[in-house]
Amino acid sequence: MAISGLLRCGEVAIRVFDLDEARHHYGKCIGLIESYEGDDDKIYYKCPDEHDQYSIVLRKDDKPGIDYFAFKTLKDEDLEVYEKGLGEFGIECNWIEAGVYPKSGRRLAFTLPTGHEMHIYAHKEQVGNGMATLNPGTIPDEGYIRGMRTVxxxxxxxxxxxxxxxxxxxxxxxxxxxxxxxxxxxxxxxxxxxxxxxxxxxxxxxxxxxxxxxxxxxxxxxxxxxxxxxxxxxxxxxxxxxxxxxxxxxxxxxxxxxxxxxxxxxxxxxxxxxxxxxxxxxxxxxxxxxxxxxxxxxxxxxxxxxxxxx
Ligand SMILES: [Fe+2]
The missing domain is CATH 3.10.180.10 (2,3-Dihydroxybiphenyl 1,2-Dioxygenase, domain 1)
Structure with missing residues (x-):
């Protein structure tokens, strides 16, 4: 099998009560890397071995849980195929223009029968994992020393x-x-x-x-x-x-x-x-x-x- 469609969960948008407390938890204790600074009062993190700009988004709210999760697909043209397939299940999709979510290509957004908002996107800017793509070696310069050493x-x-x-x-x-x-x-x-x-x-x-x-x-x-x-x-x-x-x-x-x-x-x-x-x-x-x-x-x-x- 070649993995050629919906690749993985690439983003989870989590609601938290307090951004400073959350930063201590996700940044210092778990060791996620704050990898994008927006003007939207959200915190954007990636794990040390991820290439894409961010994978965890934190937003302050008085109710915990998630706003949405997003999967990455391999090719942008997959999105039309999914829209058609979801339509056959009676699921209505919304298109979100590139850039509405920072560093992200266009997205297909819809609500699953379980009530969860799901997005699919093919592009997100890549910032790398701290190693070169030519002769990358095996660990970044400082090693994996952050927090819980997540991959x-x-x-x-x-x-x-x-x-x-x-x-x-x-x-x-x-x-x-x-x-x-x-x-x-x-x-x-x-x-x-x-x-x-x-x-x-x-x-x-x-x-x-x-x-x-x-x-x-x-x-x-x-x-x-x-x-x-x-x-x-x-x-x-x-x-x-x-x-x-x-x-x-x-x-x-x-x-x-x-x-x-x-x-x-x-x-x-x-x-x-x-x-x-x-x-x-x-x-x-x-x-x-x-x-x-x-x-x-x-x-x-x-x-x-x-x-x-x-
Ligand atoms: Fe699990």
Missing amino acids: RVDHLLVGGPNIDQNREIFEKVFDYKVSEQLISHEDGSRLAIFMSGSNKPHDIAFILQPEEGRFHHVSFLLDSVNDLYHAADLIGKYNIPVDVPPNRHGVTRGATIYFFDPSGNRNEVFTGGYVHYPDTPTLTWDTTELGRATFSHDNLPRESFLNVLT
């Missing part, structure tokens, strides 16, 4: 009703695959759906929730379990509220820590997991194995993890 935004999990309709759209319009799913052992209904458009075990996941537009977490990739332990040390040092200490998911087999930003938005640091191919069979967990599916070290289903969203 890039890996995936996000969002909650709402109609997750099966989201699944159908991602399958039919974006050619994504269901890598794993959690079903009710009582009636077989899908409670969580994990979808991959790449070799990652998931690029996005949907969890069934009664209320539209909920945000469960954004996940930052780390290089190794050593880095995960280093992140745990920083979480302790900076008194960051922990949701789930170091553990390993059954779903995706990734090693993980969940914690909260000062506004109650959940973050994850994540490493490992298997390589997913388009012909990898869908793995199904039922709710008799909810503990192992979520946290395999202690097989403990955690109420807060399943039901606290912003």
Whole structure:
């Protein structure tokens, strides 16, 4: 498979109560790089190994959660194809001109059946990852010393009703695959759906929730379990509220820590997991194995993890 359509989640716009507190959390503690200064009172960050101008946008608001998330696609002409495909599901799209979002090409914007605003764009200015493209070496001059040593935004999990309709759209319009799913052992209904458009075990996941537009977490990739332990040390040092200490998911087999930003938005640091191919069979967990599916070290289903969203 060549990854040739919807590449990855390239942007998450998170609402926070206080920009200074958020800057301490996302900048100093996690170690994201403030990579664009606009005149819009937002904070723009990128992870150290990302090339595009920014991937996390923070906006002050009195309600946490996300304004939207945006996926990058390979070619600008993909956008018309997606508009047509989404139209077949009755989803109306809006076009956003290039430059409305800083350093970004034009965007297709629409609302998913779960109530989330999603954008798709093909272009965002690239500022690089601190290494040359000719003879780049292996690490930037100063090394990866910032905060939790994040590599890039890996995936996000969002909650709402109609997750099966989201699944159908991602399958039919974006050619994504269901890598794993959690079903009710009582009636077989899908409670969580994990979808991959790449070799990652998931690029996005949907969890069934009664209320539209909920945000469960954004996940930052780390290089190794050593880095995960280093992140745990920083979480302790900076008194960051922990949701789930170091553990390993059954779903995706990734090693993980969940914690909260000062506004109650959940973050994850994540490493490992298997390589997913388009012909990898869908793995199904039922709710008799909810503990192992979520946290395999202690097989403990955690109420807060399943039901606290912003
Ligand atoms: Fe995750």
